[in-house]
Amino acid sequence: MKVLIAGGGTGGHLFPGIALAEEVTTRHHGNEVVFVGTERGLEARVVPKEGYPLELVKVQGLKGKSFIAFLKALFALPLAFIESFRILARQKPDVVVGVGGYASGPVVLAAWLMGIPTAIQEQNALPGLTNKVLGRVVRVVFIAFDEARRFFPEKKVQMIGNPIRRKLMDNYLRSHVAHERFSLLVFGGSLGARGINQRMIEALDSLGDLKDGLHFVHQTGKNDLEQVRKGYAEKGFQADVVEFIDDMSSAYARADLVVCRAGATTLAELTVCKKASILIPFPHATDNHQEVNARALVDAGAALMFREAELTGQKLAETIRQLKGEPSRLKSMEKKAGLLGRPEAAKELADVCVDLMVQQWGPNGRERAPSEAKKAPRSHS
Template sequence: MKKMRIIVSGGGTGGHIYPAMALIKRLKERDLIDDVLYVGTEKGLESKIVKNAGIDFKTIEIRGFKRKLTLDNLKTVELFLSSIGKSKKIIKEFKPDIVIGTGGYVCSAVVYAAHQLHIPTVIHEQNTIAGVTNKFLAHFVDKIAIAFTEAVDQFSEKKKIVFTGNPRAQEVVNIQKNDRLKEFNLDANKDTVMIFGGSRGAKPINQATIETMDKFIEADYQVLFVTGRVHYDNVIKLIDSKYLNSANISVLPYIDNMPEILPDIKLIVGRSGATSIAEITALGIPAIFIPSPYVTHDHQTKNAMSVSKVGAAKLIPEKELTSESLFKEINDIMSDTTVQQTMSVKSKEIGVPDAADRLIKVLTDLVNK
């Protein structure tokens, strides 16, 4: 199979960047890359993540449109047009066989420029609700890769759509059980619930968890509570020391390389971002989702509904989240091994453990056409 020169672009949030990184990692594992270039913005999260991974990185200056008509949007249009010009220069110098965009406004210019230069193009949509950039690019690209079947309705170009799943799923699927829970003063052999509100943490989830400590201390399972770095100091102040010193509870600001501990978790409680769902379903872990109501088009709720409707997860809307509702849902699952096993099976049924390879096939088919 021919080795490819590939340009990858995506940014703004980890949900756009981590699937791209997982794809690059798998391409390298299969020795399918001749060279790879990542195009992002200097201010975006991708700048740090991609550079730290040792991947060649170039930037363009671009920003998203305001939702209201403003004079500021004229500047945004100017930046978009000039970024197309810079993207063309980057593409002509690098000479890629294919260009893939994983979302975020930065990839709009890069993928559109590649289309104008007659380079094969693909976009990857991670969520049930497509982003503005991907909806725009869908008219021009050769293929649209999706991670949720519900996303089909987001695009009019049905013939271009291929269901691949999220490459992040394949990155975690082979992780084996380990004793890493010991690092957090927990019993590696005891059933564990992880409560995690995302990398920045989530105040409502943290508050409900704090108010449930008196029940967790007496449970026959243990709780790994990850607050997010921003909230950690305040959370610690609000928790009675008897709970902090309990062998049943561990409170942390953040966990590096979190996927490593997922095989040791019986139940995950948290947000329903696309990357989290890809990881959870690849491993078949039961989940309780508390979607963020603050994301664009409420896509986390739609993501969570996609998983909960098949019985792989429970859904608690944030406005209905209380210590009582949180504990009830956790306890109902953790006290019944049959429920756990059923949810795990349902989760694996919708997981896509070969997602990166599926996306790679889309790329190689276009390159070899």
């Protein structure tokens, strides 16, 4: 079976695709996965590092743009469709899955027009414009939140959750890592979050008496790295401050509490790894979907949530202090988070891809010459 995964841009779109790719390629040595994305997206760095082929299309978003930028993006779409048709004709996938992001739209639509079985994976409670459109033409819509169901034809919807990368499953084996200090994992998604970075540094002023008992692992993103490092150092706190965390499994395993955004993939990781969290939704997310995402965990008692505009450093510090002082409450939040986790999501999604292939092409997939584009060897760096 050969699966083409279209989309990316951010970790929230890309990492579920990586999880699906891992499931597909480890089932049978002959299975292949190829990604299609843009050169500006996170996929340009992550996909080759993970060892999968990556094709590129030139496409930009249409929503939330200035009039001039909107026109440029609109006029670029025909070229993106032509590129998509060429890629599909060359790669000859058995199934195409869109995971959101700019590249997903033209590639999935082109696949549909070519008669290739298509599906989309919607990570959020409130779908974006691209997936709302694609949901009308694809054969299957995978969702992670029941709130998303109403936006798609009922017969196409399958509620499976968000696929999680295999390396994060290691958290189960390392979930009781011994450490002396109360450990906080702080991050704002794959690109960082200035609002979280600033609030966390401000919170340190009210946590001075606890500095010997706290340890921070903080992913800042590229722009705020040095400033945040300086903030921890000047206030005397022990912290590992990095631009990007490659080994999130270890980071989750060592965390007693997570402070983060409420992207759908992040929430899926929190539930599979059974972590208590303080959620600070990205205030400019389309249709405020991160806050809607977060409500599922908050209502279940697995997380606390603060709107960024209402959150001060002092309030964040008070919340951290309270949770650190109530280990039984933290344990309860962890247990409730675990009840929401869906570690089998990648397997279930891959099962449906197999069904789509068999329905369209038969058990052996499409007739094509042996491919030289097998999955490249994984990097050991």
